[in-house]
Amino acid sequence: MKRIYTLLTLFIGIGCLGLNAQERFLDEVFDEVEVTTDVIYGVNTTVLPVLLGAQPAFRPLNMNLMEPVGDTFDIRPVIILLHTGNFLPQLLNGNNNGTIEDPYIVSLGERLAKMGYLVAIADYRLGWNPIATSQQERTETLINAAYRGLQDINTCARYFRASADAGNPHKADGSRITVWGVGTGGYIAYGAATLDQWFDIVLPKFIGADKDGNGTPDPMVIEPINGDPFATTLGLNPLNGDTLCLPNHVGYSSEFQLCVNMGGALGDTSWVDASDPPMISYHVPT
Template sequence: MMKKTLQSILAISFLSIGISADAQTRYLDDVFTGVTVTSDVVYANNISILPMLQSLPPAATDLVCDIYEPSGDSVINRPVIIVAHTGSFLPAVINGQPTGTKTDSSIVEQCMRWAKKGYVAVAFSNRLGWNPTSTDQATRTSTLIQAAYRGIQDARAMVRYMRMTEATGNAYGIDPTKIVMGGHGTGAYISLGVATLDTATQMYIPKFMNLA
């Protein structure tokens, strides 16, 4: 009798495990095991000031992103999560940090996890550069604000690009009405700017303009 009872309990337990696995919820649980990554997709082109570090004039540069999708997925109206990297608006290493690119390990890990839950995740690069070593406070402040504004412009361009892909064939199977953005460190600052700033004049703050 005890043996039959134990067998029944084990059978019910395995059945419960099976039901639990079948009841995974998309966007909450990992419902995919594989992720397809399309790297270095050009989402925009704009003027970068980084060449000035080598005493060269500003130049047009391609802005690129990596797009993560769940492998084998047939859904064509998936929400999009866009993530911006950290880096203090300067290239990695130059910024005194080991991070500062769209392939930072923490960025890749998050995008992989989101894709396994069924989202389309996007890690993008934005234009960098400002003058943190100037002895003039006005120069440091103004170039930092300009760097932040360029980052916001690029983030908005990233959103426009994803919406454009949906309107021209929907290669990445997204829902253009369900796009969210976040970031790490400096990238979070950019995301906040995207959410709160509508015009450049909103950045005209007296304490940043009257530094004399």
């Protein structure tokens, strides 16, 4: 009888150990997170100065990196987090959010880093005209803002793959990159996961004004002017020569292996095809 009780105690102990066991990438197995701020992943043109009557200007594309303290892995899967904000600067967007320092995105990043991921909270270009007098201009400038955000996050994915060939200072696994967006960032994440080419957005709802004066409405986004969706081609305004898209990390893949959307939406269902990565989407019913 004593032997039976001993075995029973042993089995219960093993069961408790199993319940308490934690698994990397599923549980928070690290206690601390190291944060590296303002890592530059690219450079491109911002149109925000245009809203103030100035010319477009180059700006660095930056991100804050989070990684677990005490990690012994040589490479870690990458999660690129994207904040919300309506493609406008904080406060001008009518909210107290819209930056890579937003508390909700920082909290999410810390939790994921404690699970063992390399987390990049990436900034992206902002700017459109919500107070334009015509609906046409408001829509067209907003679509262009979303397109620039898409270009930036594709650039960010290529940055990690390029840096892996340059000593891999971030210990990033370029074969496992997730794009994860919240709100406005969710729109970008979906676009990054599904858009394969510029022609995918040449749809009736994305046709705008007549830009060249030939009497025919033109697409809201034109590849020679705005660059391709991946920001691997030069985009030039033919009217004044302004550079609207600067290629970054050309030659590396922009592919994502997973897309997570929290509160965003897909631009058009026609973008989805069998070649897209798995997608997880959350929406809060109201």
